[in-house]
Amino acid sequence: xxxxxxxxxxxxxxxxxxxxxxxxxxxxxxxxxxxxxxxxxxxxxxxxxxxxxxxxxxxxxxxxxxxxxxxxxxxxxxxxxxxxxxxxxxxxxxxxxxxxxxxxxxxxxxxxxxxxxxxxxxxxxxxxxxxxxxxxxxxxxxxxxxxxxxxxxxxxxxxxxxxxxxxxxxxxxxxxxxxxxxxxxxxxxxxxxxxxxxxxxxxxxxxxxxxxxxxxxxxxxxxxxx
Amino acid sequence: xxxxxxxxxxxxxxxxxxxxxxxxxxxxxxxxxxxxxxxxxxxxxxxxxxxxxxxxxxxxxxxxxxxxxxxxxxxxxxxxxxxxxxxxxxxxxxxxxxxxxxxxxxxxxxxxxxxxxxxxxxxxxxxxxxxxxxxxxxxxxxxxxxxxxxxxxxxxxxxxxxxxxxxxxxxxxxxxxxxxxxxxxxxxxxxxxxxxxxxxxxxxxxxxxxxxxxxxxxxxxxxxxxxxxxxxxxxxxxxxxxxx
Amino acid sequence: xxxxxxxxxxxxxxxxxxxxxxxxxxxxxxxxxxxxxxxxxxxxxxxxxxxxx
Numbered sequence: 001x002x003x004x005x006x007x008x009x010x011x012x013x014x015x016x017x018x019x020x021x022x023x024x025x026x027x028x029x030x031x032x033x034x035x036x037x038x039x040x041x042x043x044x045x046x047x048x049x050x051x052x053x054x055x056x057x058x059x060x061x062x063x064x065x066x067x068x069x070x071x072x073x074x075x076x077x078x079x080x081x082x083x084x085x086x087x088x089x090x091x092x093x094x095x096x097x098x099x100x101x102x103x104x105x106x107x108x109x110x111x112x113x114x115x116x117x118x119x120x121x122x123x124x125x126x127x128x129x130x131x132x133x134x135x136x137x138x139x140x141x142x143x144x145x146x147x148x149x150x151x152x153x154x155x156x157x158x159x160x161x162x163x164x165x166x167x168x169x170x171x172x173x174x175x176x177x178x179x180x181x182x183x184x185x186x187x188x189x190x191x192x193x194x195x196x197x198x199x200x201x202x203x204x205x206x207x208x209x210x211x212x213x214x215x216x217x218x219x220x221x222x223x224x225x226x
Numbered sequence: 227x228x229x230x231x232x233x234x235x236x237x238x239x240x241x242x243x244x245x246x247x248x249x250x251x252x253x254x255x256x257x258x259x260x261x262x263x264x265x266x267x268x269x270x271x272x273x274x275x276x277x278x279x280x281x282x283x284x285x286x287x288x289x290x291x292x293x294x295x296x297x298x299x300x301x302x303x304x305x306x307x308x309x310x311x312x313x314x315x316x317x318x319x320x321x322x323x324x325x326x327x328x329x330x331x332x333x334x335x336x337x338x339x340x341x342x343x344x345x346x347x348x349x350x351x352x353x354x355x356x357x358x359x360x361x362x363x364x365x366x367x368x369x370x371x372x373x374x375x376x377x378x379x380x381x382x383x384x385x386x387x388x389x390x391x392x393x394x395x396x397x398x399x400x401x402x403x404x405x406x407x408x409x410x411x412x413x414x415x416x417x418x419x420x421x422x423x424x425x426x427x428x429x430x431x432x433x434x435x436x437x438x439x440x441x442x443x444x445x446x447x448x449x450x451x452x453x454x455x456x457x458x459x460x461x462x463x464x465x466x467x468x469x470x
Numbered sequence: 471x472x473x474x475x476x477x478x479x480x481x482x483x484x485x486x487x488x489x490x491x492x493x494x495x496x497x498x499x500x501x502x503x504x505x506x507x508x509x510x511x512x513x514x515x516x517x518x519x520x521x522x523x
Binding site: 259268279282336 | 478480504
């Protein structure tokens, strides 16, 4: 009995979500990390909201980037360790699809979660409520793009000792454009200007990675798993 | 029809050919670089705006060109190896990486030294130097990834994929950094562009470009031999080739 | 005239170190490539010796 592609996607996605939801402590970790990193900045700079406000888009984005990055390490690792990944590959489901499902699950549980608590952090950094919409939209697009880029990095480093450091080294330079566009969008929204340009560019990046990253990550898995 | 190509690209012939070419390439490079330096430093007229400081272009520009060219070469060679399974591509990519990275570093150093008299500061996050810095990070990523695998063949393939991903990103990075920089131009310094060049300034620059290119290919040949040997150590042709 | 050349119109402190860095990069490349070549030869010879033994 063969199943359709979208069915396969749904199955793997469901599995990923179920597995993660059974470990609620692991779900909270990226969120807590996000909060902690955000707190580091006022501690090291100044509690002055006026100063923090200027830096807020950057701080927010760097914290989100690092939080998402940290949870990427486990994208393929657990399944690679216990052989599930090989089984998935052998099952005949296209690798790109497996990557898509796992990455989407990862994004829903970390990136999207970050977007949901971002107003909290935004308030703490002095971002005006009027900019929240742009902030959340840019974070949503940005974290999704980052999940895709991270999937490529995770696929390349799965099974390597100290792969997580290498993962960050690989993914962060690739993530710099999305950081630029995302922080800029929030910045412009805060300044009362239209963030449309930056958001479109961010959207374009998101579309590009959504289409190409599953291919690249699938190819990477084929190389590293064999 | 392609057999001549496959024969040419075979490890033993690449090993022999690069061994023969390297000394000539390097010698020619030395002549061109010497001529270019003397001409550019001593005989070219000083720039109207930047005075004698513009002479840094004679080493900075070829260096910057090589840093990008080497990355492209690395990505293309890796792609050829991945797609058409022409193994020599991996050796070329592995050989090109450290050379390209060293020129990226040189570009950053000469760029910031050039920046000091022009901008008043050694580092001003200008788009070109920032892109160059990110390029250095990309190089480190590829080189580290290659080293991280116990199985060198796997490391080669992973590094090739990463280089391809990187090469797709380079235009995106350049665009985003330029965009970012243009947003914040207000307070910062005026960009010093390429000085408008007359022939007597341009000739030594072209000579330097040619010299650096020949140097790159020459050093690549030397490294390529080492990379080929490392990958083909157990092959029969190697016995004859390395016999003293 | 040579003193003018060395002074580089006052920018000597920037121009000459740049030339220095570039020449150092060229030199490093030559040295490093040679070293890699020698190491590879050594390793190859050792492999052959071990295979023969």
